[in-house]
Amino acid sequence: MIEFKNVSKWYGNFQVLNNCTFSIQKGDVVVICGPSGSGKSTLVKTINALESIQQGEIIVDGIKLNDPQTNLPQLRARVGMVFQNFELFPHLNVIENLTLAQIKVLGRSKDQAITYGLKYLERVGLLSQKDKFPGQLSGGQQQRVAIARALSMDPIIMLFDEPTSALDPEMVGEVLDVIVKLAKEGMTMCVITHEMSFAKNLSKRVIFMDEGKIVEDCSKDKFFGNPDLLSARAKEFLSKILRNN
Amino acid sequence: MNLDFSFFTLNIISNFIIKGLLFSIKLTLVTLVCGLIIGTMIAMMRLSKFKILNYPALGYVVLIRSLPFVMVILWVFILIPLVIGKSIGSENSAYITYIVFESAFYSEIMRSGIQSVKKEQMQAGYAVGLTYFQSMRYIILPQAFRNMLPVILTQTIVLFQDTSLVYAIGAYDLLKGFEIVSKNFNRPVEAYLIAAVVYFIICFSLSYGVKLTQRKVQIAK
Numbered sequence A: 001m002i003e004f005k006n007v008s009k010w011y012g013n014f015q016v017l018n019n020c021t022f023s024i025q026k027g028d029v030v031v032i033c034g035p036s037g038s039g040k041s042t043l044v045k046t047i048n049a050l051e052s053i054q055q056g057e058i059i060v061d062g063i064k065l066n067d068p069q070t071n072l073p074q075l076r077a078r079v080g081m082v083f084q085n086f087e088l089f090p091h092l093n094v095i096e097n098l099t100l101a102q103i104k105v106l107g108r109s110k111d112q113a114i115t116y117g118l119k120y121l122e123r124v125g126l127l128s129q130k131d132k133f134p135g136q137l138s139g140g141q142q143q144r145v146a147i148a149r150a151l152s153m154d155p156i157i158m159l160f161d162e163p164t165s166a167l168d169p170e171m172v173g174e175v176l177d178v179i180v181k182l183a184k185e186g187m188t189m190c191v192i193t194h195e196m197s198f199a200k201n202l203s204k205r206v207i208f209m210d211e212g213k214i215v216e217d218c219s220k221d222k223f224f225g226n227p228d229l230l231s232a233r234a235k236e237f238l239s240k241i242l243r244n245n
Numbered sequence B: 001m002n003l004d005f006s007f008f009t010l011n012i013i014s015n016f017i018i019k020g021l022l023f024s025i026k027l028t029l030v031t032l033v034c035g036l037i038i039g040t041m042i043a044m045m046r047l048s049k050f051k052i053l054n055y056p057a058l059g060y061v062v063l064i065r066s067l068p069f070v071m072v073i074l075w076v077f078i079l080i081p082l083v084i085g086k087s088i089g090s091e092n093s094a095y096i097t098y099i100v101f102e103s104a105f106y107s108e109i110m111r112s113g114i115q116s117v118k119k120e121q122m123q124a125g126y127a128v129g130l131t132y133f134q135s136m137r138y139i140i141l142p143q144a145f146r147n148m149l150p151v152i153l154t155q156t157i158v159l160f161q162d163t164s165l166v167y168a169i170g171a172y173d174l175l176k177g178f179e180i181v182s183k184n185f186n187r188p189v190e191a192y193l194i195a196a197v198v199y200f201i202i203c204f205s206l207s208y209g210v211k212l213t214q215r216k217v218q219i220a221k
């Protein structure tokens, strides 16, 4: 469903993505990890063309992203994205956050959009908060609203960029639960995370990035179970992060 | 010196003052609305990633900010009849000049307003499929406007005071009303004293309103 072929990207002289090739099939749950600054966020943001690329090719659901004919807003509408800092729209209340793009982009009627919105708010357990403003919610609640906002667009894939790293520790669990539930229901997703126990739980597949390169793209069992088979960089990263946890 | 305010009756107010006050208010409101809309467009041009749009917008703002306001008021009043071949009247001339002039100031305010919204908000708009203009319209500008509301209102109070500059082209504003009264009754000291009190009451209560919204904006953040 998603194809990356030899994708490279530069910021000036600095190469953020170096010849990345991988694919994601329908139903896949892929965890992306790697040291900070290794290009994980950039990689994920190229999937919905929030970041452009200079070399290579990205195909999402049969549509070439670098083709000037591609209607990027329509494509992005079908790719759900959850940010590290939630990025809810602070001037809109919860239900308006969920309905804005449904109405403006998908062309749903207001009633229809509200029905969808309430359905997904219920899924993340926040139906009772529908009239509150983002500023009145805890971090964990805001991130669950952000997930519901993405889901109410009926995405073909969900992208998560460190969805819990801005949260207080006691709120991490409620957000991870929602994501695990989604994965169990068969949602295709790509999750950047440093929560290794969550990663083990969630996915069958791990991509490890370092300095803009995809260094490992392997099964979870190999990544966590067989460190001797991994590259030196991945081993070092794993031992560091497991020690910290 | 003996001050005598007895000439200043309800009749005088309704005959001379109200007309001027209404024009001052109308000029302020029309300029506020049009100036904000045009100013926002100029701000978007200045912040556009397309360089060709940046320079005309920057040039406009720099030019306007370097010219004395009264001179521009006079200049437009003299120039427009020369160009279109007939007079449009001092009031219409004032509307045009004030909008042209204040747009530059509102554009500076909206520019810092847009910059005060985190750039991730734009990404969040794009991520749910909104276009650039939709993201601006529904996400960035409402937040920019809200963050800048106290500054916009403060600028508008200054604008209300500056409406008195239309004396240069003889338009009938609040101050003109008092000028006529002062001449009719030969009581300039009293008339202008009352004018000062009226301007003070209006501007002071408006700035008090600004303080209240400032507090609200702070809380909403």
Ligand SMILES: Nc1ncnc2c1ncn2[C@@H]1O[C@H](COP(=O)(O)OP(=O)(O)O)[C@@H](O)[C@H]1O
Pocket (backbone or CB within 6 Å): A011, A016, A034, A035, A036, A037, A038, A039, A040, A041, A042, A043
């Ligand atoms: N807009 C930008 N301009 C220049 N460099 C950037 C920009 N965005 C990110 N980078 C750099 O690209 C590298 C990768 O960033 P990122 O994808 O955010 O890494 P990660 O998510 O793995 O921490 C970092 O070194 C970062 O400093």
Ligand SMILES: [Mg+2]
Pocket (backbone or CB within 6 Å): A040, A041, A042, A161, A162
């Ligand atoms: Mg990152």
